[in-house]
Amino acid sequence: MQAYIVRRVLALIPTLFFASLIVFVTVRMIPGDVIDLMLSQNDIGASKMGREQLEKALGLDQPMWIQYGRWMGAILFHGDFGRSLWQNTPVNEQLLQRLPVTFELGLMALIVGLSVAIPIGVYSAIRQDTPGDYVARSFSILMLAVPSFWLGTMVMVFPSLWWGWSPPIQFVPFSRDPWGNLSQMIIPSIILGCALSAITMRLTRTMMLEVLRQDYIRTAWAKGLGEKLVVARHALRNALIPVVTLIGLQAPLLIGGAVIMEQIFVIPGMGLLLLDAVSQRDYPVITGVFLIVGVAVMCINLIVDLSYGLLDPKVRYR
Amino acid sequence: MTAPLLSVRNLSTRFRTERGTVRAVDGVSFDVAAGETLAIVGESGSGKSVTALSILRLIPDPPGKIEEGEILFEGRDLLKLDDAGIRAIRGDRIAMIFQEPMSSLNPALTVGMQVGEPINLHRKTVWAKALDKAAELLGKVRIPDGRSRLSSYPHQYSGGMRQRVMIAMALACQPQLIIADEPTTALDVTVQAQILALLKELTREANSAMILITHDLGVVARYADRVVVMYGGRIVETAPARQLYKTPRHPYTRGLMASVPRLDGDTDRPLVPIEGQPPDLATLPPGCAFAPRCKEAADRCRSERPPLVESAPNHFSACFFHDRLAS
Ligand SMILES: Nc1ncnc2c1ncn2[C@@H]1O[C@H](COP(=O)(O)OP(=O)(O)OP(=O)(O)O)[C@@H](O)[C@H]1O
Ligand SMILES: [Mg+2]
Numbered sequence: 341m342q343a344y345i346v347r348r349v350l351a352l353i354p355t356l357f358f359a360s361l362i363v364f365v366t367v368r369m370i371p372g373d374v375i376d377l378m379l380s381q382n383d384i385g386a387s388k389m390g391r392e393q394l395e396k397a398l399g400l401d402q403p404m405w406i407q408y409g410r411w412m413g414a415i416l417f418h419g420d421f422g423r424s425l426w427q428n429t430p431v432n433e434q435l436l437q438r439l440p441v442t443f444e445l446g447l448m449a450l451i452v453g454l455s456v457a458i459p460i461g462v463y464s465a466i467r468q469d470t471p472g473d474y475v476a477r478s479f480s481i482l483m484l485a486v487p488s489f490w491l492g493t494m495v496m497v498f499p500s501l502w503w504g505w506s507p508p509i510q511f512v513p514f515s516r517d518p519w520g521n522l523s524q525m526i527i528p529s530i531i532l533g534c535a536l537s538a539i540t541m542r543l544t545r546t547m548m549l550e551v552l553r554q555d556y557i558r559t560a561w562a563k564g565l566g567e568k569l570v571v572a573r574h575a576l577r578n579a580l581i582p583v584v585t586l587i588g589l590q591a592p593l594l595i596g597g598a599v600i601m602e603q604i605f606v607i608p609g610m611g612l613l614l615l616d617a618v619s620q621r622d623y624p625v626i627t628g629v630f631l632i633v634g635v636a637v638m639c640i641n642l643i644v645d646l647s648y649g650l651l652d653p654k655v656r657y658r
Numbered sequence: 659m660t661a662p663l664l665s666v667r668n669l670s671t672r673f674r675t676e677r678g679t680v681r682a683v684d685g686v687s688f689d690v691a692a693g694e695t696l697a698i699v700g701e702s703g704s705g706k707s708v709t710a711l712s713i714l715r716l717i718p719d720p721p722g723k724i725e726e727g728e729i730l731f732e733g734r735d736l737l738k739l740d741d742a743g744i745r746a747i748r749g750d751r752i753a754m755i756f757q758e759p760m761s762s763l764n765p766a767l768t769v770g771m772q773v774g775e776p777i778n779l780h781r782k783t784v785w786a787k788a789l790d791k792a793a794e795l796l797g798k799v800r801i802p803d804g805r806s807r808l809s810s811y812p813h814q815y816s817g818g819m820r821q822r823v824m825i826a827m828a829l830a831c832q833p834q835l836i837i838a839d840e841p842t843t844a845l846d847v848t849v850q851a852q853i854l855a856l857l858k859e860l861t862r863e864a865n866s867a868m869i870l871i872t873h874d875l876g877v878v879a880r881y882a883d884r885v886v887v888m889y890g891g892r893i894v895e896t897a898p899a900r901q902l903y904k905t906p907r908h909p910y911t912r913g914l915m916a917s918v919p920r921l922d923g924d925t926d927r928p929l930v931p932i933e934g935q936p937p938d939l940a941t942l943p944p945g946c947a948f949a950p951r952c953k954e955a956a957d958r959c960r961s962e963r964p965p966l967v968e969s970a971p972n973h974f975s976a977c978f979f980h981d982r983l984a985s
Contacts, residue, residue: 555761555762556763556764556765558756559763559824561748563749564747564779564780565745565775654765654813
């Protein structure tokens with residue numbers, strides 16, 4: 341098991357290397373150069389500097405591969421993601437501030453998503469073709485069809501029109517006011533969680549129906565077990581194995597969704613940071629965010645792979 | 659005579675399929691006395707499994723339904739019990755062993771848990787005690803090292819070993835009746851004999867009755883007290899095993915016998931398979947279901963269904979020519 345984890349982590353290194361290279365090169369290919377932007381905004385004293393001076397000051401005059409080497413070297417040897425081109429603040433500081441917020445949003449959305457998807461998916465399967473099943477399936481299709489950015493916008497707009505109430509947008513960190521923080525995060529989490537739950541719910545239902553047809557379920561009935569135990573003890577675990585895979589595959593979707601929710605609900609997480617950085621072409625910030633997101637997705641997938649072992653005794657980590 | 663342990667009366671189970679209603683079991687009646695082994699034989703699709711599943715009301719509904727009949731177990735009609743009532747019977751008073759040992763055990767649960775589960779459920783025993791009992795049961799079915807095997811999983815076992823686990827599970831609550839649905843069909847020939855011998859020995863020891871479903875008449879001769887022969891969802895012949903073996907009174911039974919090697923007889927006798935296909939239960943002919951394949955069939959057999967009559971003491975046959983066959 342430990343050897344397996346070590347090997348998996350080592351295998352991440354080349355993947356991360358290529359990912360970082362791609363990110364590094366592509367952000368520099370976004371149309372609109374950061375120097376042009378700076379020169380057009382005279383307020384940072386760029387008027388006094390010429391294009392060459394500015395490039396030199398920001399280190400952008402070097403060939404791309406040297407820039408990459410410096411950037412990677414700083415990360416590897418000093419854990420330093422560089423400085424923001426605009427604010428001249430360390431990127432590390434910004435990442436450290438924003439990461440927990442996005443993590444919280446993602447985790448809450450995941451919890452909401454699973455606690456909606458799995459019970460309803462199971463219910464839908466064991467009461468197949470009843471009105472309850474139809475309602476659950478319709479909800480799932482609705483959630484697939486309705487984009488979460490639209491739903492988020494509606495939640496921002498309509499309650500304030502109807503009742504003069506709108507979700508709080510003055511962000512409070514969890515450490516300062518846990519309750520205020522949670523009540524702010526819960527709405528975007530529910531919207532994002534429901535969007536994620538749609539596919540999970542359908543898969544849970546399909547897998548559950550499949551498992552309930554198996555011979556060992558007939559064996560369980562033949563022992564005299566009631567429906568609750570047949571479902572919870574004998575069926576659920578087998579049905580959830582593919583569902584766990586799906587959760588892993590949805591990790592990028594979850595992060596993408598979090599970016600959108602942060603934008604709509606003005607939550608200062610990685611998503612908002614990224615959007616600002618992209619519009620300003622703040623390369624070190626963009627690459628830093630992407631690298632962290634990449635590591636996060638890979639970690640989620642590692643956790644998913646490890647959790648198979650809990651569900652499926654046939655899985656051996658070698 | 660005391661009342662039988664199990665008395666199946668006029669059982670009919672149908673399946674609704676796209677091709678129409680399949681009469682998988684049609685008016686079947688038989689008795690099982692306490693401690694007795696009753697064999698049910700017949701070709702594939704003759705309704706043996708459906709009969710067995712109907713007894714414990716395990717027919718998937720839809721598409722299946724027990725349309726009529728009575729299943730009297732210790733005087734109570736199982737078909738009239740409520741949900742909790744039938745659950746209290748399943749796994750406790752009547753246990754079942756299935757045909758497919760590879761897929762009938764739960765891949766995600768330990769063997770110990772699966773064997774101990776009926777005890778925990780029906781005897782309300784705490785898990786630690788139930789697992790002790792499970793270890794004991796594994797020893798009984800000759801799985802060496804039972805205690806350390808409790809935490810293993812089915813995929814670590816061979817087919818024969820899994821069937822032993824199924825047997826241990828069935829014996830857990832010392833049921834009065836064990837229904838074994840082709841317990842050895844999926845196993846190697848050498849393992850088959852071991853499993854059957856074990857099953858017989860353990861049921862005798864526990865004084866349980868057994869319904870042994872098989873399509874192997876050789877097995878019947880060796881292990882059964884009485885035999886029910888099924889064809890097309892109906893009983894075509896039933897008799898004490900020895901008697902049936904000596905003088906079969908239905909052409910189908912004769913055909914079955916000619917198609918398997920006899921344990922006692924001349925080894926030179928050629929094996930003759932029954933010609934033709936088993937009937938399509940959705941479109942049964944009006945007369946005897948076996949008539950299209952029967953060498954003895956007369957016109958009458960194709961238009962009229964022969965009733966099950968007592969041809970000799972305790973020997974019933976559903977053939978118009980049962981007497982002629984015996985001579
Ligand atoms: N779930 C089901 N849906 C539809 N028809 C079914 C179902 N189960 C059984 N049947 C029908 O019932 C008939 C009897 O099947 P059954 O399983 O009892 O045969 P069997 O005698 O046990 O055969 P085998 O030796 O192959 O196990 C078959 O013709 C089959 O088509
Ligand atoms: Mg069968």
